[in-house]
Amino acid sequence: MAGPVGTRPAPGGDLPEHPDRLWRNPEPKASYDVIVVGGGGHGLATAYYLAKNHGITNVAVLERGWLAGGNMARNTTIIRSNYLWDESAGIYEHSLKLWESLEQELDYPILFSQRGVLNLAHSLQDVRDSVRRVHANRLNGVDAEWLTPAQVREVCPIVNISPDVRYPVHGATYQPRAGIAKHDYVAWGYARAADALGVDLIQHCEVQGLQISNGRVTGVHTDLGTIGAGKVALSAAGHTSVVAAGAGIDLPLQSHPLQALVSELLEPVHPTVVMSNAVHVYVSQAHKGELVMGAGIDTWNGYGQRGAFHIIERQMSAALELFPVFARAHVLRTWGGIVDVTPDASPIVGLAPVENLYLNCGWGTGGFKATPGVGWCYAHTVAHGEPHPLNAPFSLERFVTGALVDEHGAAAVAH
Amino acid sequence: MMLIPCPWCGPRDESEFHYGGQAGVAYPADPAALSDEEWAKYLFFRDNPKGPFRERWSHSAGCRRWFSLVRDTVTNEVLS
Numbered sequence: 373m374a375g376p377v378g379t380r381p382a383p384g385g386d387l388p389e390h391p392d393r394l395w396r397n398p399e400p401k402a403s404y405d406v407i408v409v410g411g412g413g414h415g416l417a418t419a420y421y422l423a424k425n426h427g428i429t430n431v432a433v434l435e436r437g438w439l440a441g442g443n444m445a446r447n448t449t450i451i452r453s454n455y456l457w458d459e460s461a462g463i464y465e466h467s468l469k470l471w472e473s474l475e476q477e478l479d480y481p482i483l484f485s486q487r488g489v490l491n492l493a494h495s496l497q498d499v500r501d502s503v504r505r506v507h508a509n510r511l512n513g514v515d516a517e518w519l520t521p522a523q524v525r526e527v528c529p530i531v532n533i534s535p536d537v538r539y540p541v542h543g544a545t546y547q548p549r550a551g552i553a554k555h556d557y558v559a560w561g562y563a564r565a566a567d568a569l570g571v572d573l574i575q576h577c578e579v580q581g582l583q584i585s586n587g588r589v590t591g592v593h594t595d596l597g598t599i600g601a602g603k604v605a606l607s608a609a610g611h612t613s614v615v616a617a618g619a620g621i622d623l624p625l626q627s628h629p630l631q632a633l634v635s636e637l638l639e640p641v642h643p644t645v646v647m648s649n650a651v652h653v654y655v656s657q658a659h660k661g662e663l664v665m666g667a668g669i670d671t672w673n674g675y676g677q678r679g680a681f682h683i684i685e686r687q688m689s690a691a692l693e694l695f696p697v698f699a700r701a702h703v704l705r706t707w708g709g710i711v712d713v714t715p716d717a718s719p720i721v722g723l724a725p726v727e728n729l730y731l732n733c734g735w736g737t738g739g740f741k742a743t744p745g746v747g748w749c750y751a752h753t754v755a756h757g758e759p760h761p762l763n764a765p766f767s768l769e770r771f772v773t774g775a776l777v778d779e780h781g782a783a784a785v786a787h
Numbered sequence: 788m789m790l791i792p793c794p795w796c797g798p799r800d801e802s803e804f805h806y807g808g809q810a811g812v813a814y815p816a817d818p819a820a821l822s823d824e825e826w827a828k829y830l831f832f833r834d835n836p837k838g839p840f841r842e843r844w845s846h847s848a849g850c851r852r853w854f855s856l857v858r859d860t861v862t863n864e865v866l867s
């Protein structure tokens with residue numbers, strides 16, 4: 373029976389039921405075995421693998437905003453493992469293998485699409501460095517090919533390979549297993565799976581200080597009060613320096629805005645991912661159809677999640693040089709995240725100078741692709757109190773010993 | 788986009804400048820005397836505050852001079 377007019381839905385206004393919540397929103401307990409600071413992809417994946425791989429379920433993820441409101445859902449979602457050095461190949465390739473079965477693992481759609489990545493070479497030096505990287509990748513079991521300009525055109529017909537431009541395409545490295553995924557779904561998938569294993573995901577809870585006694589961390593001070601912790605695992609990306617400074621820990625990090633943009637929805641025109649460090653833009657086409665573009669950081673330190681417009685202008689002119697067909701596309705939206713950059717363009721994952729405190733930071737412009745891999749390795753590090761072999765080279769001590777993992781070439785700012 | 792006050796040319800568009808990071812980081816008087824930790828601190832560690840930050844800028848597309856200013860890293864307001 374229809375009720376009085378005022379309570380009946382408007383014509384055409386029958387909305388479907390609100391979908392089920394993907395996770396609980398519990399009140400924080402007095403203490404946890406492990407507190408993960410930061411509910412981005414890395415924090416959520418770490419909590420999931422702590423529970424799944426190590427049976428540690430008395431875990432809370434504390435997030436000052438909403439889950440994945442930081443870089444996790446602001447990135448351009450490029451996933452690849454074709455870095456130069458063995459250390460990097462180890463962790464990024466481990467991650468890529470996990471991506472390949474992540475949808476089944478989480479029982480949640482993540483739209484992982486292995487459409488390949490082209491890293492373009494525009495100078496003789498680029499060509500030499502790229503060919504070297506292809507060989508290094510192959511030795512590490514990472515799929516990699518060197519393509520001529522004509523082969524580049526076969527993979528991505530809209531790339532301009534004319535020799536008649538300022539920075540002609542001399543070829544490209546190609547990693548066929550690289551691709552993109554839908555970043556917010558990845559976060560939700562991990563959140564849902566971690567929650568199901570008993571992890572408390574606590575949003576709008578900012579860590580304002582670390583409770584330390586006798587050189588070991590025993591809890592965190594938050595705007596919801598002090599919460600005790602057996603171990604504290606930082607995963608606060610661009611804000612890591614701020615959290616660590618509260619414990620008197622200096623880190624070799626600088627926080628910068630990194631911007632990205634999308635066009636309106638277009639017909640499928642771009643079948644792969646194209647990155648160019650020299651002309652400096654990276655472009656893919658999202659599942660819905662928008663062109664997704666990013667480039668380098670704003671040079672200055674910043675926590676404001678917005679950058680300067682000339683950065684956007686430059687990446688668009690770079691995109692136009694590579695893809696003349698984009699000339700009529702419109703920018704729909706631009707935004708920024710805050711990325712924490714290290715001197716060698718590699719992350720810091722491991723032990724901290726304070727006992728029971730762990731560091732995962734410095735992923736800069738390129739940590740989305742590492743989400744499953746770092747979650748896996750960092751959970752191991754936290755559970756065992758010592759680094760997983762794959763993140764052991766990424767210690768804080770390397771800045772003293774000099775054993776840097778210099779990925780500026782393969783990462784540049786365009787990770 | 789920031790308007791950066793060059794002490795010599797006045798407020799100019801950000802794109803004319805080159806960023807130099809934290810101000811007041813002096814080259815060690817006797818580098819050879821430093822421990823590895825101290826050398827690492829000098830080479831790799833810089834402050835990264837959320838809020839006022841004293842930093843170097845060079846007006847590279849203008850008078851080409853270096854100067855320091857204090858900027859709030861959240862609002863980009865130039866404080867002095």
Ligand SMILES: Cc1cc2nc3c(=O)[nH]c(=O)nc-3n(C[C@H](O)[C@H](O)[C@H](O)COP(=O)(O)OP(=O)(O)OC[C@H]3O[C@@H](n4cnc5c(N)ncnc54)[C@H](O)[C@@H]3O)c2cc1C
Pocket residue numbers: 409410411412413414415434435436437438439440441442443444445446447448449450451577578579580607608609610611612615630631632666707708709710711735736737738739740741742787
């Ligand atoms: C525009 C842009 C494009 C990018 N493109 C790519 C790409 O194509 N491929 C790629 O691999 N990587 C890319 N990245 C990098 C990638 O997004 C990051 O390296 C990665 O997301 C970092 O890990 P995270 O997901 O855990 O970070 P975040 O999602 O930033 O998580 C950190 C969380 O910690 C929270 N937090 C901070 N301080 C506190 C506190 N005191 N208390 C509680 N919570 C706190 C934050 O609110 C945030 O949610 C890009 C980044 C940006 C900004």
Ligand SMILES: [Zn+2]
Pocket residue numbers: 793794795796797846849850851852
């Ligand atoms: Zn000047």
